[in-house]
Amino acid sequence: MMWHLISRLLRFLAAKPLLPREQLEVYDVLAPQLRQLFFRQRHEDQRHALAVKRWVEGVPELYEAALLHDVGKTESDLGAVARAFATVWHGAGMQARSRWHSYINHGAIGADLLEDRGASALAVAFTRHHPGPTPTGIRTDSWNALGEADERG
């Protein structure tokens, strides 16, 4: 848990904004109503999402989930350190409020946004339920591939 948090923090701090060709790579695979959700993420989250997409390269039905699964983090607008604190706080069973609360609930927030904009059932489910067991109606191989890519990304 702690190593996981630290490695995530380091990747966040090292993340560079997407290059134009990388932006185009995203633009090409997302429907117009979903692109905006991707590009209004902090650049660190865009970088992570693109890394997740690249771990599932060659399986186009996973791209939307890979690129959009963390869009619910935008609302809380927390930096790396506050995210780590919010996670530890929540993990210790403490009640999180306002932006921390929003960060802890980013899965549900993002899934609602994606559902409103007609994202795939897989993208909505992964956003809402990751990390966790495969929900009913979702293929286990897709779910596991996305989960592993999210860990690595």
Ligand SMILES: [Fe+2]
């Ligand atoms: Fe993620």
